[in-house]
Amino acid sequence: MELPSRYLREAVEQLSTLPGIGKRTALRLVLDILKRPEDEVARFSNAFMTLKSEVKTCQKCGNLSDSIICSICADPKRDHQTVCVVEDLRDILAIEATTMYNGVYHVLGGVISPMDGIGPEELNISALLDKIKTDAVNEVILALNTSMEGDTTNFYLYKKIQPFNIKVTTITRGISVGAELHYADEISLGRSLSQRIPFETTFEF
Amino acid sequence: MELPSRYLREAVEQLSTLPGIGKRTALRLVLDILKRPEDEVARFSNAFMTLKSEVKTCQKCGNLSDSIICSICADPKRDHQTVCVVEDLRDILAIEATTMYNGVYHVLGGVISPMDGIGPEELNISALLDKIKTDAVNEVILALNTSMEGDTTNFYLYKKIQPFNIKVTTITRGISVGAELHYADEISLGRSLSQRIPFETTFEF
Numbered sequence: 001m002e003l004p005s006r007y008l009r010e011a012v013e014q015l016s017t018l019p020g021i022g023k024r025t026a027l028r029l030v031l032d033i034l035k036r037p038e039d040e041v042a043r044f045s046n047a048f049m050t051l052k053s054e055v056k057t058c059q060k061c062g063n064l065s066d067s068i069i070c071s072i073c074a075d076p077k078r079d080h081q082t083v084c085v086v087e088d089l090r091d092i093l094a095i096e097a098t099t100m101y102n103g104v105y106h107v108l109g110g111v112i113s114p115m116d117g118i119g120p121e122e123l124n125i126s127a128l129l130d131k132i133k134t135d136a137v138n139e140v141i142l143a144l145n146t147s148m149e150g151d152t153t154n155f156y157l158y159k160k161i162q163p164f165n166i167k168v169t170t171i172t173r174g175i176s177v178g179a180e181l182h183y184a185d186e187i188s189l190g191r192s193l194s195q196r197i198p199f200e201t202t203f204e205f
Numbered sequence: 206m207e208l209p210s211r212y213l214r215e216a217v218e219q220l221s222t223l224p225g226i227g228k229r230t231a232l233r234l235v236l237d238i239l240k241r242p243e244d245e246v247a248r249f250s251n252a253f254m255t256l257k258s259e260v261k262t263c264q265k266c267g268n269l270s271d272s273i274i275c276s277i278c279a280d281p282k283r284d285h286q287t288v289c290v291v292e293d294l295r296d297i298l299a300i301e302a303t304t305m306y307n308g309v310y311h312v313l314g315g316v317i318s319p320m321d322g323i324g325p326e327e328l329n330i331s332a333l334l335d336k337i338k339t340d341a342v343n344e345v346i347l348a349l350n351t352s353m354e355g356d357t358t359n360f361y362l363y364k365k366i367q368p369f370n371i372k373v374t375t376i377t378r379g380i381s382v383g384a385e386l387h388y389a390d391e392i393s394l395g396r397s398l399s400q401r402i403p404f405e406t407t408f409e410f
Binding site for chain 2 (some may be wrong): 002011021027028030032043048053054055064066067089150164
């Protein structure tokens, strides 16, 4: 695809660096941008520079924030003795949307993945261990995604947290609420069975 | 979805102005951008400003270009008496990729679509009529997409070009080369039949 302008080529190339956006889609998007008035394009363009220069990482939990301590870590009404470990910001948004959790978070920034060159040192793990000590944390909830890498990371964290002699839990997995058994995938249904809980504990919902 | 940073919000909002990109996808893309080094983000961001300020519209055909006359219009080896009318740049790329066309193009910039507030005045039509006069054009090929709007525009152009008493053609439509008849859609197969051509004319391919 030989584009008739190098500025067009550059814009297409830059947009197609985004995950899941190919050259054809990028061209369609670039033609859309080109049709906009100059001030709109400036606003579009500036958003990314400002993003990079202004967004901060919360010093306590690693969440993205406009200040050095995020609003959740700064909230005295939250339970700072309970820490939920997640991969990234989107998991926090998902958990917050349930309105079922009042503890704080810890964002790892990924999971251990030797294939991608991500070892424990690349993740926000030592800050978690520091927090356990200084904030007298009494429960760590592991809420990483279930994948080979997620499971490895869970186990690594478990081993690191064990010496502190605090509760380490993980979110339950099973078939979705409302899902029909005969449509469920075998792994989820299997977990639902093997991790079955006393019926009385479901009364509180 | 309450994002913890307004700069993050702004970047997500800007990306989701692109057609086909929702808020969730935008957030995924923004988190990817945020992980990049500052110079890469600057290059990404600048690409769109430069795009808007540097890309020009060819004065002869309306194609996008780095100069005021595009490379196709400036090429003396092309047949300037044959003009192929297309909707936008992507159609030129598609036709150029066939290497079967040596004429020049004329980019309308859209099709007549009263529902979207696009009338003939919004399109690059008067420049086409001027070109027919000044360049002694002897054939106009209509290659707009087949839609209600495309057909309307074809007919409008045909009426406007008719007084010049030159050949007006349109690209053939039919089932794709290699497509099996029993899988083809009825409209394409119908056109293939109703617009059938003498068998001898296919020898030249």
